Amino acid sequence: MEGILKIAYKLLVNDKGKFAALLVGITFAVFLMVMMTSMFAGILHRSSATVLNVGAKIWVMDPAVNTPANTIPLPDYVLDAVRSINGVNYAVPLYSAGALVKLRSGVYQSVTVIGLDDASLYGRPELLEGRIEDIYAENAFVVVKDSEFPKLGNPRVGTEFELNDHRGVIVGIARVTTGSLFGVPTLYTTYNRALQYIPSTRFTTAFILIEPKSSTAVPYIKAQVAALGYEALTKDEFIQKTSDFYKYQTGIGTNVLIMTVISFIVGLSISGQTFYTFILENLEKFGALKAIGAKGKELVLMILFQASFTSLTGYGLGIGLASLVITVARLRLPSYAARITYPSLGFAFVMVLIIAGISSYIGVRKVLRIEPFDIFRG
Amino acid sequence: MAELAMRATELVKWFGEGETRTVAVREISFDAWFGEILFIEGPSGSGKTTLLSLISGILRPNSGTVMVEGQDLWAMTSDRIADFRLNKVGFVFQDYHLFPRLTTAENVAIPLILKRMDWNESINEAMKYLEIVGIGDRAMLPPVKLSGGEQQRVAIARAIASRPDILIFDEPTASLDGDTGRKIVDFVKKNILNEKRCIIIVTHDSRIFEYADRIIRMEDGRITGIVQGGEREE
Numbered sequence: 001m002e003g004i005l006k007i008a009y010k011l012l013v014n015d016k017g018k019f020a021a022l023l024v025g026i027t028f029a030v031f032l033m034v035m036m037t038s039m040f041a042g043i044l045h046r047s048s049a050t051v052l053n054v055g056a057k058i059w060v061m062d063p064a065v066n067t068p069a070n071t072i073p074l075p076d077y078v079l080d081a082v083r084s085i086n087g088v089n090y091a092v093p094l095y096s097a098g099a100l101v102k103l104r105s106g107v108y109q110s111v112t113v114i115g116l117d118d119a120s121l122y123g124r125p126e127l128l129e130g131r132i133e134d135i136y137a138e139n140a141f142v143v144v145k146d147s148e149f150p151k152l153g154n155p156r157v158g159t160e161f162e163l164n165d166h167r168g169v170i171v172g173i174a175r176v177t178t179g180s181l182f183g184v185p186t187l188y189t190t191y192n193r194a195l196q197y198i199p200s201t202r203f204t205t206a207f208i209l210i211e212p213k214s215s216t217a218v219p220y221i222k223a224q225v226a227a228l229g230y231e232a233l234t235k236d237e238f239i240q241k242t243s244d245f246y247k248y249q250t251g252i253g254t255n256v257l258i259m260t261v262i263s264f265i266v267g268l269s270i271s272g273q274t275f276y277t278f279i280l281e282n283l284e285k286f287g288a289l290k291a292i293g294a295k296g297k298e299l300v301l302m303i304l305f306q307a308s309f310t311s312l313t314g315y316g317l318g319i320g321l322a323s324l325v326i327t328v329a330r331l332r333l334p335s336y337a338a339r340i341t342y343p344s345l346g347f348a349f350v351m352v353l354i355i356a357g358i359s360s361y362i363g364v365r366k367v368l369r370i371e372p373f374d375i376f377r378g
Numbered sequence: 379m380a381e382l383a384m385r386a387t388e389l390v391k392w393f394g395e396g397e398t399r400t401v402a403v404r405e406i407s408f409d410a411w412f413g414e415i416l417f418i419e420g421p422s423g424s425g426k427t428t429l430l431s432l433i434s435g436i437l438r439p440n441s442g443t444v445m446v447e448g449q450d451l452w453a454m455t456s457d458r459i460a461d462f463r464l465n466k467v468g469f470v471f472q473d474y475h476l477f478p479r480l481t482t483a484e485n486v487a488i489p490l491i492l493k494r495m496d497w498n499e500s501i502n503e504a505m506k507y508l509e510i511v512g513i514g515d516r517a518m519l520p521p522v523k524l525s526g527g528e529q530q531r532v533a534i535a536r537a538i539a540s541r542p543d544i545l546i547f548d549e550p551t552a553s554l555d556g557d558t559g560r561k562i563v564d565f566v567k568k569n570i571l572n573e574k575r576c577i578i579i580v581t582h583d584s585r586i587f588e589y590a591d592r593i594i595r596m597e598d599g600r601i602t603g604i605v606q607g608g609e610r611e612e
Contacts, residue, residue, distance in 0.1 A: 003496070003500060004491060007477075007488065010484065011480070292463065292464065292492065292536075293460050293463040293467075293540075295457055298492070371436075373436050373437040
């Protein structure tokens with residue numbers, strides 16, 4: 001069987017023009033599909049940046065909240081009610097809102113301010129510079145060093161700015177696991193200072209973060225919060241809810257899906273057509289092989305091998321090209337959101353298998369229909 | 379006395395149905411013997427190629443039998459018929475049907491590879507057959523770099539590589555000039571034919587009739603005569 005596959009391999013790769021055209025078609029399709037899905041995965045990942053960076057196990061919110069970026073403040077009693085639920089180890093408020101800072105240069109810059117519970121600082125980021133205790137100092141803020149950091153003029157510990165005519169001082173530089181989606185820098189401070197600096201509505205708590213006593217307590221906590229008229233989601237559920245919102249309610253998901261389908265159709269058209277031409281040009285040769293004594297299943301195996309080999313090579317090249325482009329784009333644009341995920345790779349792989357399957361099917365049908373007698377007849 | 383290589387009995391083949399039905403072969407019977415070169419000759423459309431296909435396991439007859447080694451060829455399963463073509467019959471097609479993307483040696487090795495012989499062993503074996511047909515030095519070239527006569531020799535080497543009992547040539551001189559054509563058939567008779575092999579050649583090239591042991595003459599799907607030992611008998 002190895003020899004037959006070797007013949008199939010040589011027939012394929014020695015026809016350099018066709019082989020190159022096949023590879024270009026599949027590589028291009030995989031590249032587009034992976035770029036689309038990676039871009040979407042990056043957007044979805046960053047849309048949950050606050051959830052990932054704060055890291056709380058359970059988030060309490062108004063049921064109408066779809067993403068961490070769009071909050072509906074919770075009444076103060078909810079925090080007390082949540083704290084009294086059996087199974088809650090502790091619960092703390094989280095402040096999250098947009099604000100405008102004035103830099104020393106006089107430039108105004110939008111920021112996201114996250115106010116951590118004063119007592120526990122639950123959800124605090126890892127500091128690269130400075131000490132976390134300094135967040136209690138007068139006017140203290142911690143800035144996140146992510147792709148948006150330069151928009152604040154690359155501040156250092158001690159850099160000053162204004163926020164609603166209040167003086168602010170950078171006391172620490174932190175890093176987080178995920179950059180934000182909306183292209184604005186993030187400042188951390190205490191909950192009470194955030195309230196003090198930023199104009200507030202009647203209620204101020206964006207989310208209540210819960211640390212349950214055990215994972216078995218989670219369903220009960222969720223039920224009790226629901227009885228209060230609010231929603232408690234685990235971290236993964238909140239990320240999923242955020243993803244679902246962007247997928248199904250913003251049009252982004254539909255657009256990405258359409259582009260991915262187009263990429264698939266383009267790839268299928270190019271490679272299917274080229275493979276069909278390749279089979280047509282070699283049809284007499286397959287007929288000659290049949291006349292010599294090759295069985296139908298051996299010819300089918302040859303065609304499947306050729307289609308699979310081309311598809312998998314194209315898949316590898318497409319993934320490599322997409323990785324290269326994403327890496328280069330990230331070097332040039334730190335806020336570039338695309339990320340290659342295993343589901344993206346799996347999806348592209350399945351699509352490539354479908355392309356290989358359809359291309360093979362067309363070829364196999366042709367080859368099985370050729371009669372060796374046609375070879376004699378010329 | 380020579381052994382029987384193949385016996386065709388009452389072979390009939392038609393194409394199409396109803397008014398479009400064309401009978402290509404009409405109740406043809408003949409024997410082919412080991413150690414002989416049997417020519418099938420006749421004008422275009424006389425059914426030569428169809429007859430060749432019927433006796434070599436390529437085209438199923440509408441009626442009649444082809445007995446090889448005591449077995450009815452067309453009573454076999456399609457896989458066994460494919461095995462028969464691979465192991466018992468060697469084909470030299472009119473247009474050679476060599477693979478331009480493979481080297482000459484790889485082309486010759488194809489039947490051996492189909493017989494599951496190891497790749498390197500097949501290539502080594504193919505080299506021997508290329509030596510036999512006198513173009514050992516062309517083994518690594520693609521067939522397109524060879525002349526028509528050389529390509530014909532590659533096709534012969536491929537046909538004999540599986541050591542077939544019956545060797546079938548379809549119009550072997552059609553693509554060659556007269557001199558080269560005669561040389562090829564002369565070479566086949568002197569080097570490829572032996573007492574354990576039967577060679578059947580379909581041709582309408584009268585310049586090579588001198589190499590035939592017997593000539594079956596066909597016209598309109600029927601055998602109209604058999605010529606033996608160079609002299610015609612109607």
